Amino acid sequence: MKIELTEDQLKMQAEFREFVDNDIIPFAAESDREERMHPKVLEKIIEKGYIGSMLPVEYGGMGMDMVTLGILNEEVGRGCSSARSLLTVHGMVALAILRWGTKEQKQYWLPKMAKGEIIGAFGLTEPNVGSDAKSVEASAVEEDDFYIINGHKKWTTMGQIADVFLIFARCNDKPTAFLVEKDRAGFSTTPMKGLMGARASMIAELHLDTCRIPKENLVGKVGAGLSHVALACLDYGRYTVAWGCVGLGQACLEASIKYSRKRKQFGTPLRENQLIQQLITKMLVNVKAARLLCYNAGYLKEIGDPDTIMETWVAKYFASKMVNEVASEAVQIHGGNGCHSDYPVERYYRDARINEIIEGTTQMHEVLIAMNAFRTI
Amino acid sequence: MENVEMKIRKFLSRFFRKHELQGNEDIFSLGFVNSLFAMQLVMFLEKEFGITVDTKDLDLENFRTLNAIVSFIDKKKVEV
Numbered sequence: 001m002k003i004e005l006t007e008d009q010l011k012m013q014a015e016f017r018e019f020v021d022n023d024i025i026p027f028a029a030e031s032d033r034e035e036r037m038h039p040k041v042l043e044k045i046i047e048k049g050y051i052g053s054m055l056p057v058e059y060g061g062m063g064m065d066m067v068t069l070g071i072l073n074e075e076v077g078r079g080c081s082s083a084r085s086l087l088t089v090h091g092m093v094a095l096a097i098l099r100w101g102t103k104e105q106k107q108y109w110l111p112k113m114a115k116g117e118i119i120g121a122f123g124l125t126e127p128n129v130g131s132d133a134k135s136v137e138a139s140a141v142e143e144d145d146f147y148i149i150n151g152h153k154k155w156t157t158m159g160q161i162a163d164v165f166l167i168f169a170r171c172n173d174k175p176t177a178f179l180v181e182k183d184r185a186g187f188s189t190t191p192m193k194g195l196m197g198a199r200a201s202m203i204a205e206l207h208l209d210t211c212r213i214p215k216e217n218l219v220g221k222v223g224a225g226l227s228h229v230a231l232a233c234l235d236y237g238r239y240t241v242a243w244g245c246v247g248l249g250q251a252c253l254e255a256s257i258k259y260s261r262k263r264k265q266f267g268t269p270l271r272e273n274q275l276i277q278q279l280i281t282k283m284l285v286n287v288k289a290a291r292l293l294c295y296n297a298g299y300l301k302e303i304g305d306p307d308t309i310m311e312t313w314v315a316k317y318f319a320s321k322m323v324n325e326v327a328s329e330a331v332q333i334h335g336g337n338g339c340h341s342d343y344p345v346e347r348y349y350r351d352a353r354i355n356e357i358i359e360g361t362t363q364m365h366e367v368l369i370a371m372n373a374f375r376t377i
Numbered sequence: 378m379e380n381v382e383m384k385i386r387k388f389l390s391r392f393f394r395k396h397e398l399q400g401n402e403d404i405f406s407l408g409f410v411n412s413l414f415a416m417q418l419v420m421f422l423e424k425e426f427g428i429t430v431d432t433k434d435l436d437l438e439n440f441r442t443l444n445a446i447v448s449f450i451d452k453k454k455v456e457v
């Protein structure tokens with residue numbers, strides 16, 4: 001057994017780190033405050049090619065291995081949770097097309113998505129349907145060479161700026177995935193404001209009102225929408241969210257170490273205080289443990305082992321809970337300053353909270369991981 | 378041929394603890410597998426047998442029983 005990054009992976013990690021320090025972190029607070037992704041951030045992510053990080057070279061993507069892809073999401077998550085969520089949802093749509101799309105769909109969409117000319121968003125959740133995804137109410141009816149979709153989606157990350165939406169709707173009463181372009185008649189979006197964390201995720205509600213799409217926009221088969229299409233997307237989604245949590249945890253740790261070196265109380269820096277040392281130890285060990293779970297899931301993906309699917313659930317579960325503890329400890333170490341937007345840990349704390357809700361809530365993970373344990377142990 | 382069946386049986390046995398799966402038993406109606414199983418099975422078949430499961434293969438009849446999976450693999454291997 002060998003757990004170490006290759007020379008190439010280390011090189012990429014340094015490149016990502018520098019990119020995030022220079023081109024993402026300087027805009028993160030403003031994006032959060034204004035509830036909008038700063039256009040410069042999107043521009044830079046596209047310019048660097050990271051928007052196509054998850055796509056193979058043959059479609060103009062970066063063809064990263066799964067571990068390098070994880071490190072990218074860790075680093076971006078260290079700087080800005082909303083920017084990481086852009087990579088997550090865009091990648092989910094791109095990978096759905098790569099995995100289950102027709103040759104024509106792949107040739108049309110993937111090169112544009114790899115270059116960021118087209119941004120994708122993932123429309124599964126509805127006002128009445130969240131965790132119980134198989135019960136989506138949106139409907140698709142076949143009519144001549146078209147599907148007619150009616151439905152209402154909510155919480156769609158990047159919904160305000162996306163060009164193409166992967167929409168899940170019932171067709172012959174079975175969950176099915178469709179691509180819906182933003183300019184289709186009958187399709188409209190309403191921006192959502194007021195998010196607690198990941199506030200620059202540009203979330204929107206989607207309205208499909210007798211929206212007519214050509215039959216070629218079906219992804220996979222009728223009835224395979226959840227079992228194959230969504231599950232493949234959500235595996236990448238959970239993987240990148242888990243890595244984003246590791247990055248966010250790392251940001252909390254780094255900020256806390258810096259602060260406890262500088263801040264003095266009772267005549268000594270906080271770092272001399274053993275209770276602060278205990279907090280730092282807990283944070284550090286937790287971040288490292290989550291990172292190892294992510295490496296494990298990534299390695300299994302890389303070798304095509306089906307166990308990666310469960311291991312990704314495990315990694316996401318642990319990492320999202322971990323980052324909530326770690327962010328709370330970072331606020332604690334910062335005292336009053338931790339409660340104010342002058343210090344980034346205030347944002348980290350709010351951003352952390354989102355991770356236990358998205359890509360399957362903590363409770364859905366607990367149900368599934370336990371069920372799997374009872375089945376296999 | 379037997380080899381293919383044995384490999385698939387071994388993979389499936391992880392989900393069917395203590396249950397001796399019959400060749401023509403409906404895997405999906407036994408209540409052992411969950412919503413992740415379909416993708417796990419696809420990944421396993423692709424890696425183990427070097428095939429690609431694509432959209433036209435997404436027919437439950439290809440995966441419903443051990444025998445069906447074995448003949449699906451045989452069919453796919455000829456295509457390659």
Ligand SMILES: Cc1cc2nc3c(=O)[nH]c(=O)nc-3n(C[C@H](O)[C@H](O)[C@H](O)COP(=O)(O)OP(=O)(O)OC[C@H]3O[C@@H](n4cnc5c(N)ncnc54)[C@H](O)[C@@H]3O)c2cc1C
Pocket residue numbers: 089121122123124125128129130131132154155156157158195197198201203354357358359360361362363364367
């Ligand atoms: C910032 C943000 C971005 C998002 N982006 C997207 C996106 O891009 N695309 C998209 O489709 N969706 C998106 N979502 C939606 C997200 O996936 C859902 O919020 C999530 O799946 C939970 O669904 P829900 O909110 O309806 O909660 P519910 O399903 O109503 O759950 C409410 C509570 O009940 C618990 N619960 C529910 N069922 C059970 C059960 N059987 N056992 C135990 N506990 C249970 C849940 O764990 C939760 O604590 C986003 C959400 C947020 C906050």
